[in-house]
Amino acid sequence: MAHQALIAKGDIAKHVSGARLWNRLMELAQFGALPKGGVNRQALSGEEIAARACLVRWAKTIGLEPSTDAAANLFLSYRGKEPALPPVLIGSHIDSQPTGGKFDGALGVLAALESVEAIIANRVRPRRTVEIVAWMNEEGSRFAPGMMGSAVFSGARKLSDILTVRDAAGVSVESELHRLLTAEPQLRQRPFGMKPAAFLEIHIEQGPVLENKNKSVGIVTGIQGKRTFRVQVDGEEAHAGTSPRIARRDALVAAIDVVHALQNAMWDPEDVVRFTVGMFNVTPNAPSVVPARVVFSIDLRHPDVATLRKLGDAIPEVCQAARVRCDISVKELLHDPPLEFPKSIRHMIQSVAQALGVSWMNIASGAGHDARYLHYVCPTGMIFIPCRNGISHNEAESVQETHAADGTRVLAEATFTLANTI
Ligand SMILES: [Zn+2]
16 A cells, blocks of 8 residues: 555644534433433334434435345445445444443444545545445344344355344344335445455544553554354253252253353463353243253454464363252354454555554454454444543443544545555
């Protein structure tokens, strides 16, 4: 990339309006607003449909062309001088957790909109088209797993695979996609298979590092790897009053031993390993019945490929050794290796931050993001901004307006640079 000559004289950044961005963040947060200041705007909900309509309205005001695909990814395009070239994509998601905050995802989409508005104000059309994107169902709280839209866009999953996924009320992705797409008859439908020239995503850190180090921006080095498992422990139901200890095959007692053994096996004095049992279902879950079955989840994450492999591979053995008198089965559901974003993109973002005088540091992402899927399709980079006390997936999630503006200035210049040089 011969972008050095073009880097950040601040021509674009000076048109970024922190106040306009902030007002839009507050306005978008009205869709699905909760009493404690958070947001419930889950994927493909009525609240998300309304928020999309609002985004499309804003985009049309500044001359962008909206379109969507069959997975309900939303695109807002600003045409470049050479529109036949693959575009530069920038964005994130606008769906939220059921008790989410105002900034997780929304910042990435609205900062992208602000960036394009700044590029337009500079009156020099970039070579490539710039497209803002809001990916469908990043959070996965209503329809699991998350990052559905970016997975289908990137070819990691087939559209047909996600259509049959149902929420807790039994409603399918297929019927909600149909509802959403019928609510937007004016949007142009686009096919899958477009390969972008690059993708950038700005997001809140969702951790405390940037705040503690007093930096405005984090340049994300990569995303740690993740493996998930489902463990089923089978014992036998028995009467709580009559069944003696010797006769019991208590699935709950066995499961507790197994979780304890796993906790020990995953112990890391340096606290880099992330090991979580977040779901634990007991059957029949009745006060006077010895539990017959426990199903629990394992979420294991680590930034190093070899360590993640070693720890994850040990899980079935640890479970077998600790199962006492019950049967146990371990099923791996997901194995996403750690990834590292290309140095060329990271260095370009770094030069931009430096030129703009925005304080920055390198940082690894502990959470997954849509950028994970885009990474395998095109050169991809991420920018983090600090959030208060690292709190996220929580109504109390909060950021400073100046950090949001600084991050957006970096994003805007980086986007313009990529659209002209990559
Ligand atoms: Zn997010």
